[in-house]
Amino acid sequence: MSSSDDSNHCIDPERYVRVALNMSQYTKSQYSSRLGKSGMLPRILWIDKTWTLKQLHAYVFDFIKEVISDWVDWKDPATEKKPKSGGDDLRTKDLIDFPYRPAGWQEDQVFRKKDFLALSSAEAFEMTFPNLFSDQKASAEEGFHIK
Numbered sequence: 001m002s003s004s005d006d007s008n009h010c011i012d013p014e015r016y017v018r019v020a021l022n023m024s025q026y027t028k029s030q031y032s033s034r035l036g037k038s039g040m041l042p043r044i045l046w047i048d049k050t051w052t053l054k055q056l057h058a059y060v061f062d063f064i065k066e067v068i069s070d071w072v073d074w075k076d077p078a079t080e081k082k083p084k085s086g087g088d089d090l091r092t093k094d095l096i097d098f099p100y101r102p103a104g105w106q107e108d109q110v111f112r113k114k115d116f117l118a119l120s121s122a123e124a125f126e127m128t129f130p131n132l133f134s135d136q137k138a139s140a141e142e143g144f145h146i147k
Contacts, residue, residue, distance in 0.1 A: 061128070
């Protein structure tokens with residue numbers, strides 16, 4: 001196949017597939033309850049078709065791990081992170097607390113970006129997506145509800 005008729009940028013289409021990943025930030029309009037897209041981080045990933053679903057999840061997690069660590073940093077009361085010029089100060093916005101902690105983490109101890117980045121990729125993945133690949137089924141009480 002020549003590059004002139006290749007829409008996959010000379011990457012083997014039998015082995016890889018291109019996936020567009022758009023991470024967006026939505027904020028509530030000041031005059032209504034509508035949500036509007038205030039920022040977007042588009043990325044393209046090349047996914048190996050031979051990967052298992054677990055390998056795919058781990059790959060995407062490694063790809064966005066830095067974004068997750070920034071979430072941890074913004075929610076740290078002692079963060080030195082400052083908003084970019086003209087940007088939103090996520091320390092004071094309605095950004096939810098980072099809900100995950102490693103097993104055995106003290107309740108009163110602050111979880112910081114350096115703590116998150118000190119975890120191996122496998123540890124951070126398991127902490128953030130506990131039991132994602134276990135055979136345990138969630139009970140009705142553990143269901144996911146959108147409010």
